[in-house]
Amino acid sequence: xxxxxxxxxxxxxxxxxxxDNGEGLMVRLVGDIDMEDPSLVLDPLFExxxxxxxxxxxxxxxxxxxxxTFLNSSGIKAVAKWIMKLAMLPPAQKYQIRIAHNKAITWxxxxxxxxxxxxxxxxxxx
Amino acid sequence: MSQSDGYIEIRFGPxxxxxxxxxxxxxxxxxxxxxxxxKADSIAMATSELLENAVKYGTTDDTxxxxxxxxxxxxxQASVTNQATAQGAAELEAIFQKIMGGDPLEAYIAQMxxxxxxxxxxxxxxxxxxxxETGAEMKLEVTAGYxxxxxxxxx
Numbered sequence: 580x581x582x583x584x585x586x587x588x589x590x591x592x593x594x595x596x597x598x599d600n601g602e603g604l605m606v607r608l609v610g611d612i613d614m615e616d617p618s619l620v621l622d623p624l625f626e627x628x629x630x631x632x633x634x635x636x637x638x639x640x641x642x643x644x645x646x647x648t649f650l651n652s653s654g655i656k657a658v659a660k661w662i663m664k665l666a667m668l669p670p671a672q673k674y675q676i677r678i679a680h681n682k683a684i685t686w687x688x689x690x691x692x693x694x695x696x697x698x699x700x701x702x703x704x705x
Numbered sequence: 706m707s708q709s710d711g712y713i714e715i716r717f718g719p720x721x722x723x724x725x726x727x728x729x730x731x732x733x734x735x736x737x738x739x740x741x742x743x744k745a746d747s748i749a750m751a752t753s754e755l756l757e758n759a760v761k762y763g764t765t766d767d768t769x770x771x772x773x774x775x776x777x778x779x780x781x782q783a784s785v786t787n788q789a790t791a792q793g794a795a796e797l798e799a800i801f802q803k804i805m806g807g808d809p810l811e812a813y814i815a816q817m818x819x820x821x822x823x824x825x826x827x828x829x830x831x832x833x834x835x836x837x838e839t840g841a842e843m844k845l846e847v848t849a850g851y852x853x854x855x856x857x858x859x860x
Contacts, residue, residue: 613728613753615721615761616826649728652754652830656820663821685746689838696814697821 583631590620597628603639603677604632609646612654621657629664632674639675641705644687655690662694665701676702709773709782711738719760719768719787728753731772735781738774747839748772748781748859754831755785755855762797763787784856794851801845801855804833813837 580586581597581604588595592611597604606628612621632640642658644650650658665673678694680687695702713734717723732749736742752770759768765788772783789797804812816833823829832855835841841857 611725613725615757618826649750649753651757652820652834653757653828655817655834656823656828656830659817660821663818685743686750686838689747690834693810693813693817693837696810697817 582635582637583628585624585627585631588620588624593617593620595620595624597624600641602637603641604628604637605641605643607643607646611649612647613649613651615653617651617654618657618660621654622660625657625661625664629661633668633672636672637674639677641677641679643679644691645679645681647687648684650686650690655694658694659697662697662702666698673701675700677705678702679705710776712771712773715770717768718766719763721757721760724753724756724760727756727770731770731783734772735774739776739779739781741779744779744781744859748783748857751835751839751841751857751859752783752785754835755783755857758797758831758855759785759787762789762793764790764793778860781859782856783859784854786852786854789847789851789853791851794847794853797853797855798845798847800829800832801843804836805843809833809837809840 581599585597591614594609596607678691680691682688692704695704715727728749731752732745735745735748756770769786774781804816813833816830820828820830836843839859841859844856846854
């Protein structure tokens with residue numbers, strides 16, 4: 580479990596764990612996100628993470644995509660929606676999303692860096 | 706179909722569960738045909754996005770996907786065909802026109818920002834993603850009876 584008490588998700592072909600990570604958190608995604616509407620799983624999860632990050636003033640979260648073998652564009656939409664929440668926050672409440680990715684997986688190399696353009700300074704690729 | 710060094714044709718009833726095996730099959734076909742894993746991954750992603758659109762918006766029990774490999778040039782041509790409604794075809798033409806103009810990255814980011822604010826369950830990101838991530842030449846054909854084909858060429 581983690582300091583936000585967010586339960587793991589294990590649904591369809593995707594597993595998501597939220598873990599404490601030093602001063603920050605980590606959300607680890609493993610499997611394939613290729614279902615018809617991934618927002619059913621991801622939107623509530625990212626909303627809980629976002630609310631918890633802001634409420635507890637957690638400075639960063641690592642979004643670990645290393646174990647994610649596929650992400651369809653509907654899944655990208657869900658991640659983009661989470662990132663765009665950061666644009667609405669006043670500076671004192673902002674936190675950083677650090678994306679950990681696997682350079683051996685082609686879509687991760689081409690897709691994930693584009694997320695850094697959505698909200699300047701909010702997302703960093705590790 | 707132009708002369709290629711190998712092709713596959715997949716037809717299936719539009720069911721979501723068949724997209725994933727089709728993607729893996731296409732990925733393996735290209736990896737073997739071209740010995741190029743990066744290109745295989747990119748085109749598998751692209752055809753998967755096109756198949757998702759076809760299954761979501763198709764109106765009949767038939768989705769067709771053709772992938773051709775040209776080994777000398779390392780070129781792949783792929784197309785996905787399905788039957789649409791007049792409204793569905795018009796929406797697709799409008800999205801296509803919108804994302805094909807300007808810089809591919811800027812068009813993709815703009816679509817991502819727009820997708821994040823949509824509440825209708827659609828992402829409308831797939832075509833912009835394909836254009837940016839594969840660098841493909843893309844073409845849309847709509848027949849008088851609203852059969853739509855999206856074709857891509859990746860060199």
